[in-house]
Amino acid sequence: MPPVARHLMILGRVQGVFYRNWTVDAARGLGLTGWVRNRMDGSVEALVQGDADMIDRFVTLAQDGPPAANVARIDATDVPVEALNGFEKKPTA
Template structure:
């Protein structure tokens, strides 16, 4: 994967997405796909994430975000393209 093929997206997921394992399921899915970045809860009830990877993998990850784990009820996913920062892996971060 060369840096020229890598894109970045900033994602906010709304709905019943906290207290249902959404962050950890996101991290597991991202790692399985080879996506780099992070995920965390927001104080307003949303989940926020940065994903970096090839466009096809990012598309798969975003599709997953619309569903989430079985216990989640996703109502909205907002996606914005961002400049990549070359994260080394994928991590679950503290709530902001």
């Protein structure tokens, strides 16, 4: 099955609670590639790529995130797959 990619906007109490670090660990654990970063508006943005089932599993896990997070919602959009290796944190945008 070819890889798929989703752009995620994660809203709620997701900054200052180690959400990005949690995202990197969770994504890598599921074999996903992509990136995560904080947004100036207080949200977290991520691009996740890989097996569709693993992305669905990631989004389900991301609804909870780390213990101190309080995710209000995740907006997911299918996007074209990019040539990426690994999963990294990017600077705030």
